Amino acid sequence: MxxxxxxxxxxxxxARRVLAASDVSLHVTPGEAFGLVGESxxxxxxxxxxxxxxxxxxEGRIVLAGQEMGRRRSTATRKMVQMVFQxxxxxxxPNQTVDQILSMPVxxxxxxxADRRVATALREVGLGREHRFRYPHQLSGGQRQRVAxxxxxxxxxxxxxxxxxxxxxxxxxxxxxxxxLTRLRRDHGLTxxxxxxxxxxxxxxxxxxxxxxxxxxLELTTADALASGTVTHPYTKQLLRSNQGFDPSSVDxxxxxxA
Amino acid sequence: xxxxxxxxxxxxxxxxxxxxxxxRAVRNVSFTLGRERLGIVGESxxxxxxxxxxxxxxxxxxxxVEADLLRLGDTDLRTLNERGFRKLRGKRIAMVLQDPKYxxxxxxxxxxxxxxxxxxHFRSSAKQARAAALEMLEAxxxxxxxxxxxxxxxxxxxxxxxxxxxxxxxxxxxxxxxxxxxxxxxxxxxxxxxLAIMDEQVRKRGMGLILISHNLxxxxxxxxxxxxxxxxxxxxxxxxxxxxxxQHPYTRGLLAALPELGHRRLVLPQLQRDPAWLEDVAPLTDxxx
Numbered sequence: 001m002x003x004x005x006x007x008x009x010x011x012x013x014x015a016r017r018v019l020a021a022s023d024v025s026l027h028v029t030p031g032e033a034f035g036l037v038g039e040s041x042x043x044x045x046x047x048x049x050x051x052x053x054x055x056x057x058x059e060g061r062i063v064l065a066g067q068e069m070g071r072r073r074s075t076a077t078r079k080m081v082q083m084v085f086q087x088x089x090x091x092x093x094p095n096q097t098v099d100q101i102l103s104m105p106v107x108x109x110x111x112x113x114a115d116r117r118v119a120t121a122l123r124e125v126g127l128g129r130e131h132r133f134r135y136p137h138q139l140s141g142g143q144r145q146r147v148a149x150x151x152x153x154x155x156x157x158x159x160x161x162x163x164x165x166x167x168x169x170x171x172x173x174x175x176x177x178x179x180x181l182t183r184l185r186r187d188h189g190l191t192x193x194x195x196x197x198x199x200x201x202x203x204x205x206x207x208x209x210x211x212x213x214x215x216x217x218l219e220l221t222t223a224d225a226l227a228s229g230t231v232t233h234p235y236t237k238q239l240l241r242s243n244q245g246f247d248p249s250s251v252d253x254x255x256x257x258x259a
Numbered sequence: 260x261x262x263x264x265x266x267x268x269x270x271x272x273x274x275x276x277x278x279x280x281x282x283r284a285v286r287n288v289s290f291t292l293g294r295e296r297l298g299i300v301g302e303s304x305x306x307x308x309x310x311x312x313x314x315x316x317x318x319x320x321x322x323x324v325e326a327d328l329l330r331l332g333d334t335d336l337r338t339l340n341e342r343g344f345r346k347l348r349g350k351r352i353a354m355v356l357q358d359p360k361y362x363x364x365x366x367x368x369x370x371x372x373x374x375x376x377x378x379x380h381f382r383s384s385a386k387q388a389r390a391a392a393l394e395m396l397e398a399x400x401x402x403x404x405x406x407x408x409x410x411x412x413x414x415x416x417x418x419x420x421x422x423x424x425x426x427x428x429x430x431x432x433x434x435x436x437x438x439x440x441x442x443x444x445x446x447x448x449x450x451x452x453x454l455a456i457m458d459e460q461v462r463k464r465g466m467g468l469i470l471i472s473h474n475l476x477x478x479x480x481x482x483x484x485x486x487x488x489x490x491x492x493x494x495x496x497x498x499x500x501x502x503x504x505x506q507h508p509y510t511r512g513l514l515a516a517l518p519e520l521g522h523r524r525l526v527l528p529q530l531q532r533d534p535a536w537l538e539d540v541a542p543l544t545d546x547x548x
Contacts, residue, residue: 039446141303170302170473172530175516179526197446204518204527227521242447243520245480251455253400255448 001159001191002028002051007060009046020046023060024217026210030158033185033192035206035223037199037239043215044195045163051193052083052161065158079109082152086164088144092136098122098147099132105155121150125180142173146180153184160185162194166201178204199226199243211236264291265434265467266314269328270542273309273491276321284309284322286491287542292435296461296468298478298499301488302513307471310488311437314469315354316344327543331435350380353428355457357440359420363412370396370408373427380431395426399456418449422456429460436461439471454481475502475513490537509536 009021021043028034036044050057051064053073062069064081085091092101102121106114122132125146136144145165152160165181166174182205185192196202202209203223211219211233219233231237241250273285285306290297299307313324314331316339329336331351339347348354356362364372373395374388383391389408396404399422412420421441428436438457442450458481461468472478478485479502487495487510495507505511512530 039448171475171513172302172516175518175527175529178518179529182526200518200520203520204523223523227523238448240520242451245476246451246454247480248455248458251451253452253455253459254402255452 001030001032001065002026002034002193003061003063004047004051005061005063007047007050007057007062009043009050009055010058019215021050021212022215024212025060026217026220028191028193028208030191031185031189032208033194033206035202035209036193036195036212037197037202037209038212039197039239041214042212044212046215047212048083048161048163048193048195051159052081053078054083075109079155080157081159081161082155082157083161083163084145084148084152084165087168088141088148089136089168091148092144094136097133097135098127098139101136101147102151102154105151109155111155117154121154124153124184125150126176140173141169142176145169145173145177149177149180149184153188156188157190159191159193162192164196165194167196167198174201181205199239203227211239263332264293265332266292267328267330268292268314269326271310271313271324271326271329273306273313273318274323274325276323284491285313286539288488288491288493289543290486290493290496292467292469294465294467295484296458296470296482298482298485299469299471299488300473300475300478300485302473304490305488306491307488308439309491311354311439311469311471315348315352315437316341317354349376349428349431349433351433352435352437353431353433355421355424355428355436355438355441358444359417359424360412360444362424363420365412368409368411369415369423370410373423373430376427377430391430392426395430396423398429398460399423399426400452401426416449417445418453421445421453425453425457425460429464432464433466435467435469437469437471440473441470442477443472443474450477475517479503492540494536494540508533 004024004026007021007024008019011018011020024047036047038044049055051062053069056071099118102118103114106117111117127143127146131143166177169177184190194202194206203226207223209221209223209226210217211221213235219231219236221231221236225231226240229240231240269289271285271288275282275284288310299310301307312318318324326337363369370392373392377383377388377391393404393408396407401407401422442453445453470478470482479499482499485497485499485502486493487507489509495505495510497505505514515528516530518527
C-alpha cells in the first residue's frame with residue numbers, strides 16, 4: 001500500500017542543503033499499521049510529510065496503492081491519503097465550528113451530501129450532535145483530536161498518516177484515542193503510518209516499527225522484538241532503556257546530545 | 260532523612276473567585292517534605308502546578324492562597340508579602356519550569372542571567388558573580404562554560420537550556436527546588452541527562468526536591484515518594500517504588516491506561532471517573548497523626 005524506495009528529502013539548496021531524510025526504504029502492506037520512532041530531528045515527521053505530499057522528495061520513489069507519486073498529486077490521490085497532526089490546539093481553525101471544519105474537505109472534493117457525511121463522521125469518532133456547532137476552544141483536547149480524526153476520515157481515505165496523535169494528551173485521554181484508532185483501523189481496513197517518540201504507544205498500535213535517527217532509518221523491527229528486547233541496533237537499545245524509566249546508572253551525563 | 264521537615268504544608272487551599280462561585284483549584288493539600296525527592300503526579304488541571312506556585316507565592320490575583328500551616332524551615336510563608344517572597348525566591352526556594360525557551364530572557368546572554376541572580380542575592384562584584392556563574396555551569400556538566408556564558412538562549416539546545424536553568428536556580432544555594440515538568444519538552448535521552456544532573460546537585464547540596472510531572476513512569480523511577488493529585492486533592496500518597504501497587508482507583512486507572520511494552524492489549528482500559536473522587540477528603544486536624 002505504501003512503498004518507499006531510497007527516498008531522500010532535502011531542505012535548502014547549495015551549501016545550505018540539509019538532508020532531513022536520506023535513503024529511506026520501507027514497505028507497508030494494506031491494512032497494516034507501521035510505526036516510525038525517533039527523537040526530534042530524526043526525520044520521522046519529514047518522511048510522513050513526504051508521503052502526505054506536503055513536501056516534495058528529492059530522490060527515490062514513493063508508491064501509494066500502486067501509483068507512483070510525482071510532483072503534483074491528483075485530487076483522487078489526495079483524498080486517499082489523509083493526515084492527523086500532533087497538536088489539536090493548532091491544527092483546527094479557531095474561527096470555524098466543527099461543522100464547518102468537517103464540511104470543508106467534503107466541498108473541496110465535491111462529494112456532496114455534506115450534512116449526512118458530517119453526522120456520520122462525528123458518530124464514528126464518538127462525538128455527539130451537541131458538538132457539531134461548537135468552536136474548537138469549546139472542546140477538550142481529546143475532543144479536538146477526535147474532530148481532527150473525523151476530518152481525515154470524512155474523505156474515506158485508505159491511508160491514514162498520524163503524526164504524534166496522542167503526545168499532547170493526558171494519559172487517560174491517550175488511551176481513548178488509541179482505542180478509537182484501533183477500532184477505526186479494523187472497521188475501515190485502514191493502512192496506517194504513525195510517527196511517535198513514545199515506544200510504548202507505537203508498539204501498542206503498530207506491528208512493524210522503523211527506528212530513525214539523524215535522517216536515517218537505522219533498523220526495521222517489530223513490536224514483539226521491542227517487547228522482548230531483541231533489537232540489534234545500539235541506538236534502539238538505548239531508546240528502549242530510556243523508555244523504561246529513569247535509571248541513573250545508565251545515564252551518561254557528559255554525552256553530547258544527538259543534534 | 261533528618262529531623263525537622265524542610266517544608267510543611269497543611270490544608271493548603273487555592274481559590275479563584277468567579278461569577279459562578281469560587282473555583283477551588285487546590286483543596287486541603289497536606290504534606291511535609293524533608294531532604295528527599297517528592298513527586299507530584301496528576302493529569303492537566305489536577306492542581307499539581309498550582310500547588311507548586313502557591314509555595315513560591317506565585318498565584319496571581321484574584322487567586323487566594325490559604326493554609327493552616329505553610330512553613331519553609333522557620334519562615335511562615337502565609338505572612339509574606341511580595342517583597343518578602345522576592346527575597347526568598349532563588350535564595351531558599353527555586354523553580355525550574357517546563358520550557359527553557361520561555362523562562363530564559365531572550366535578549367541577555369545566559370552567563371549574565373546567571374550572574375545577575377548571584378549579584379542580586381549576595382551583592383557580589385561583577386567579577387565574583389561571573390566566576391560563580393562559570394563554576395555553576397561547570398557543575399551542571401557544561402563542557403565549555405566560557406563559550407556558553409556568552410551565548411544567547413536561542414543559540415542553545417533544549418537540553419542545554421534546561422542545564423542553564425538549573426545552574427541559575429541553584430547558584431544562590433536554595434534548600435528546596437520545585438521542578439514543574441522540567442523535562443517534558445525534551446527527548447528521552449536528554450531528559451534523563453537533565454534529571455541525572457538535577458539529582459546529582461540535589462544530593463550534593465542536601466536539598467529537597469519537588470518534581471511535578473504527568474509522567475508516572477518517570478516519577479516512580481526518579482523520586483522517593485509520590486503524591487497523586489486529582490481535582491485539586493491528594494488522593495493517594497505512597498513510596499515511589501510502590502506506585503505500581505497503588506490503591507486508589509484513579510491511580511490504578513491511570514496506570515492501566517498506559518500502553519506497555521511487552522504487555523499488548525487489544526483495547527486499553529479507559530479511565531472511568533467516579534464522582535465520589537471529587538468529594539472533599541477530610542482536612543487534617545491536630546488530632547490526625
